[in-house]
Amino acid sequence: MAAIGEKELLRDLNPEQQEAALHLDGPLLILAGAGSGKTRVLTYRIALLVGPRQVHPGRILAITFTNKAAEEMRGRTARLVGPDAASIWVSTFHSSCSRILRMEAERLGYRRGFVIYDDDDQLRMISSLIKEMGIDNKKYAPRLVRALIEDAKNEMVDVDGYRDKVHDDLTEIAYDVYGAYQKQLMRNNAMDFSDLLNNTIAVLELFPHVLEHYQNHFSYINVDEYQDTNPAQYRLVKLLSAGHRNLCVVGDDDQGIYSWRGADLRNILEFEHDYPDSKVVRLERNYRSTPVILGAANHIVSLINGRKEKKLWTEREGGEAIKYLYAGTGNDEASYVALEINRLLEDGTCGQRDVAVFYRTNAQSRSFEEILLRFGIPYKIVGGFKFYERREVKDVLAYLKCILNPDDSVSLRRIINEPKRGIGLTTVSHLDAFARLQGITLWEAIGRAEEVGNLSSGAAKKLEQFREMIESLANERETASLPAFLHMILERTGYAEAIRKEGTFESEGRLENLQELQNAAAEFVSTHPDEGMEAFLERVSLVAEIDLYDEDEGAVTLMTLHNAKGLEFPVVFIVGLEDGVFPHQRSMDSRENIEEERRLFYVGMTRAKDLLYLTGAAYRSKFGEMKLGPESRFMKDIPREYLEVISCGGPAARDSISSELRSRELEMLGYSFHVGDRVLHNKWGEGIVTAMSRSSSGPEVTVNFPGEGERLLLLEYAPLRKVD
DNA sequence: CTAGTTTGCCTTTTT
DNA sequence: GGCAAACTAG
Numbered sequence: 205m206a207a208i209g210e211k212e213l214l215r216d217l218n219p220e221q222q223e224a225a226l227h228l229d230g231p232l233l234i235l236a237g238a239g240s241g242k243t244r245v246l247t248y249r250i251a252l253l254v255g256p257r258q259v260h261p262g263r264i265l266a267i268t269f270t271n272k273a274a275e276e277m278r279g280r281t282a283r284l285v286g287p288d289a290a291s292i293w294v295s296t297f298h299s300s301c302s303r304i305l306r307m308e309a310e311r312l313g314y315r316r317g318f319v320i321y322d323d324d325d326q327l328r329m330i331s332s333l334i335k336e337m338g339i340d341n342k343k344y345a346p347r348l349v350r351a352l353i354e355d356a357k358n359e360m361v362d363v364d365g366y367r368d369k370v371h372d373d374l375t376e377i378a379y380d381v382y383g384a385y386q387k388q389l390m391r392n393n394a395m396d397f398s399d400l401l402n403n404t405i406a407v408l409e410l411f412p413h414v415l416e417h418y419q420n421h422f423s424y425i426n427v428d429e430y431q432d433t434n435p436a437q438y439r440l441v442k443l444l445s446a447g448h449r450n451l452c453v454v455g456d457d458d459q460g461i462y463s464w465r466g467a468d469l470r471n472i473l474e475f476e477h478d479y480p481d482s483k484v485v486r487l488e489r490n491y492r493s494t495p496v497i498l499g500a501a502n503h504i505v506s507l508i509n510g511r512k513e514k515k516l517w518t519e520r521e522g523g524e525a526i527k528y529l530y531a532g533t534g535n536d537e538a539s540y541v542a543l544e545i546n547r548l549l550e551d552g553t554c555g556q557r558d559v560a561v562f563y564r565t566n567a568q569s570r571s572f573e574e575i576l577l578r579f580g581i582p583y584k585i586v587g588g589f590k591f592y593e594r595r596e597v598k599d600v601l602a603y604l605k606c607i608l609n610p611d612d613s614v615s616l617r618r619i620i621n622e623p624k625r626g627i628g629l630t631t632v633s634h635l636d637a638f639a640r641l642q643g644i645t646l647w648e649a650i651g652r653a654e655e656v657g658n659l660s661s662g663a664a665k666k667l668e669q670f671r672e673m674i675e676s677l678a679n680e681r682e683t684a685s686l687p688a689f690l691h692m693i694l695e696r697t698g699y700a701e702a703i704r705k706e707g708t709f710e711s712e713g714r715l716e717n718l719q720e721l722q723n724a725a726a727e728f729v730s731t732h733p734d735e736g737m738e739a740f741l742e743r744v745s746l747v748a749e750i751d752l753y754d755e756d757e758g759a760v761t762l763m764t765l766h767n768a769k770g771l772e773f774p775v776v777f778i779v780g781l782e783d784g785v786f787p788h789q790r791s792m793d794s795r796e797n798i799e800e801e802r803r804l805f806y807v808g809m810t811r812a813k814d815l816l817y818l819t820g821a822a823y824r825s826k827f828g829e830m831k832l833g834p835e836s837r838f839m840k841d842i843p844r845e846y847l848e849v850i851s852c853g854g855p856a857a858r859d860s861i862s863s864e865l866r867s868r869e870l871e872m873l874g875y876s877f878h879v880g881d882r883v884l885h886n887k888w889g890e891g892i893v894t895a896m897s898r899s900s901s902g903p904e905v906t907v908n909f910p911g912e913g914e915r916l917l918l919l920e921y922a923p924l925r926k927v928d
Numbered sequence: 929c930t931a932g933t934t935t936g937c938c939t940t941t942t943t
Numbered sequence: 944g945g946c947a948a949a950c951t952a953g
Contacts (some may be wrong), residue, residue, distance in 0.1 A: 270943075323942080401943095465942065564940070624929090627932090630929075764942095766940090766941045
């Protein structure tokens with residue numbers, strides 16, 4: 205592609221965007237409101253550097269939060285500058301760090317080919333440490349201890365530093381576990397997500413010439429979603445950009461929704477303070493939503509303390525009112541959503557892929573899945589059950605990890621008796637005790653099984669077989685391609701056979717998933733011919749929910765509000781708008797937390813281009829029992845003029861709205877019954893419909909038969925006919 | 929040591 | 944109303 209000219213590039217940008225794209229040297233903060241074209245600015249800025257300004261693409265670093273965002277940015281840059289885009293460092297914090305650490309981790313005492321532990325691995329390890337250390341795991345729940353350790357790591361407080369933070373028995377325990385945890389990670393040659401960041405920082409700070417190398421290397425650094433950076437990420441950016449000082453951060457404090465993961469809004473709020481010579485550009489023109497949606501969203505977010513004042517505006521005019529329903533029950537809410545989607549699709553107002561349903565917690569997806577299934581509307585769920593976190597996938601990957609790095613005892617424990625090969629808990633704890641005594645890894649202990657006391661000869665024999673199996677697989681790793689090697693693992697270990705033997709409906713699904721994993725491996729090999737199996741594992745460890753999302757697929761999208769950030773849809777439903785659900789119960793205890801929920805609401809609303817629906821329900825089954833949930837406190841912050849209230853009768857509406865919705869729903873499904881209809885039953889004769897309801901097995905009617913009394917019938921199977 | 933059963937915990941949000 | 948650790952019987 206011929207180098208694209210500067211004028212040509214700038215033509216596509218509005219004046220503020222141009223200002224941002226053209227400020228190439230020195231620190232720059234772009235305060236980019238929702239839908240204001242920040243990715244556009246970022247890509248054009250990079251295109252400007254690579255094209256007209258002739259900066260070597262390998263010297264540009266662009267950091268995003270998800271791989272999906274990274275790929276999008278790379279793709280869009282490539283369209284502007286051509287193949288040069290391939291050598292730009294566009295990646296997430298975590299993959300940039302692991303890329304650096306692949307080269308530098310040995311300086312910190314790691315061996316080649318460290319593995320990455322995800323939070324499931326992390327929790328397993330912390331759990332087993334707590335057990336081993338004889339700590340009461342009821343009083344000191346592993347999750348809680350993990351949270352404390354994670355908090356410390358997010359703030360780069362190491363084990364020594366944490367000693368000063370100990371102030372009660374819980375933090376005392378956390379301190380002990382933290383120490384043991386880090387020690388074991390090192391022994392296992394493993395890093396968790398936070399270690400990727402912290403170890404990169406450590407390398408840079410401990411080895412000035414390494415720091416200098418990277419500082420010189422990256423002449424331009426761009427960070428997306430800066431409001432979501434945590435202290436470690438802040439420090440990393442600061443270190444890397446200190447050389448050339450060409451740092452551009454893009455973000456929106458109104459969209460900061462990750463404080464629970466250690467993100468600190470002060471990073472963006474105090475940027476100007478941090479870099480006194482910085483330039484600030486505000487992007488407030490919105491290219492996405494109607495003025496109605498924007499107006500309501502502005503109101504929601506205007507109530508936050510200490511935010512950077514922004515007022516989004518648009519040239520669009522008109523727009524439909526936001527529809528608001530506070531239904532009687534969660535089922536009604538789901539029915540209403542499905543009915544509306546169905547109507548929009550039949551009207552031709554929009555297509556399936558144009559619609560999204562956002563909820564606060566993954567657990568809420570179920571009722572919408574059920575009803576969409578019933579309506580025959582295709583849908584896809586982002587998150588919830590993650591491919592790479594499924595048991596069988598993790599098992600096979602654990603085999604791969606073990607073969608590449610036998611010291612990885614978390615993976616080893618996972619597979620040592622999977623499928624069942626007679627190496628049970630007792631055997632493993634004997635080995636474990638021995639390993640701890642000798643200061644060796646679990647794998648090394650298996651190699652010296654004969655020295656381990658009180659191990660039965662049967663157990664020793666099985667361990668020997670297991671060790672030989674792993675070793676023989678390890679010997680093959682050079683000869684087989686990655687997909688073939690995965691296949692070999694599945695067969696030689698008996699893993700596939702064990703699943704096949706089950707012969708259940710689920711086991712077929714699991715076999716399909718394993719096939720899918722091999723496909724993913726094959727695809728990886730063909731797109732990354734020079735990379736090894738370690739690179740595949742790394743890739744797999746760092747994928748996020750949203751990375752697997754394919755917007756071209758024609759289906760309604762269901763996802764959490766957190767996953768929705770960065771996306772847009774013509775039609776958006778935000779559901780579960782009740783105090784306790786959204787805002788979430790656990791966030792209602794402090795002003796800061798409520799404010800974060802409010803930002804989350806803002807993020808959700810601003811995803812909508814044309815139509816926005818807000819729904820909640822007075823009664824919702826929680827923990828199996830019906831609970832009353834008052835209308836979300838956020839609703840009163842939206843001026844009535846923006847809303848079209850479908851019904852706001854609250855708990856009282858429980859029945860009236862129910863029967864109205866029920867009959868519409870049943871009609872939709874091809875059952876044209878209404879309360880008061882006379883019906884004929886094969887066995888009981890004529891009766892009158894007295895109520896409509898829906899159970900988990902489908903829609904039901906209650907019919908009063910003279911002589912028989914009231915009967916509750918499942919419509920799908922009931923031999924009922926309407927009498928005119 | 930395994931397999932089947934009970935209990936007891938849940939539920940934020942995720943790189 | 945579901946899943947995973949903990950318990951119990953062979």
